[in-house]
Amino acid sequence: MFKQTQQHAGGVTEGTASEPAARMLLATAVRRGYTVEATPAGGALITWTRHLFGATDGAVVLATRSISLEPFTPVGALSGPTRDDLALIGGDRHAHYAEEDGRRVIAGPMWRIPAFATARLRARTLVVEDGDRVRLSLTARLGLLAQTHRTRTTEPEGFRRPSAGDPYGSAGLNRPGGRAGMLRDGSSWAVCSCGQLNGALGGTRDEARRLTREHRRAMTAQFVTEHLAPPTRATA
Structure with a gap:
């Protein structure tokens, strides 16, 4: 909800x-x-x-x-073991509830999540019962998506001394405040934890932030299209 x-x-x-x-x-x-x-x-x-x-x-x-x-129940931080459990459930259409020593567990054909971990997943509404199977809740899927694509931007280098042969080296020769002979580099890298933005460079930090926003939104749109959009009906 x-x-x-x-x-x-x-x-x-x-x-x-x-x-x-x-x-x-x-x-x-x-x-x-x-x-x-x-x-x-x-x-x-x-x-x-x-x-x-x-x-x-x-x-x-x-x-x-x-x-x-x-x-109403935020996902919160997801530990490594919790992510592993969610991956098991999300990747197996046969995940279901079973009983073990009188306690409820989530199980698949070749795996089983202990009762304590099962109870935590249920309490955090990370899983829901859908007929005879157990699946990830939409909250869990959106949280996993966002936490998989954690973005950041790097601090611009600022003033630097031009390298040998730099055709723009003379541009900073008369700068005051001890910056004579230096050039200002305001570029910033856009980085995502998924690794897909490692080569994205913005001319300014604001531009790098724009690149990270576009990436997060593109990943969300892709997820919605692939997993939430209703299938299109074939036309004769």
């Missing part, structure tokens, strides 16, 4: 969204080209821009709209 907060022309509306409603909301947002980003807590933020016309002069005004989904 999620707390749903929507920012619209009339102000802000708060309510709740079930997992099926949240899945449909995310799939619709991606299909319409809205920006969607998963959060480490296991929620998501949807944003889009509306083109409005001024009441008097008819000028076009851009207005940002948003819908946030916040889980």
Whole structure:
């Protein structure tokens, strides 16, 4: 279950969204080209821009709209063993509840999660029962996605001495404050824990931050398209 907060022309509306409603909301947002980003807590933020016309002069005004989904039980930090357990459940369509010494465990054909760990997964709403099987909750999947794509930007190098043969070396010769002969390098690397941004360089740190945001949003859109969007019907 999620707390749903929507920012619209009339102000802000708060309510709740079930997992099926949240899945449909995310799939619709991606299909319409809205920006969607998963959060480490296991929620998501949807944003889009509306083109409005001024009441008097008819000028076009851009207005940002948003819908946030916040889980009532945040995912929190995920330890290595917990991630391993979630990977077992998420990768096996035969995961189910079983009993072991009178206690409930999650099991697959070739593996079994101990009762204590099973109880913790249930208490944190990281797993849900879907018919005869156990699967990851949407909260768990969004949290795992966001925590897999933790981004950062590097500190710009700042002032540096030009290398030999640098055609722009003379540009810093008259700088005051002990910076004579130095050039300013404001570039910043955009880095993601998934390893896919290791070669992304921004001319400024703000540009590097933009690259990290675009990456997180692209990964969320890909996840929604591949795992949450309803299958398209084949046409004759």
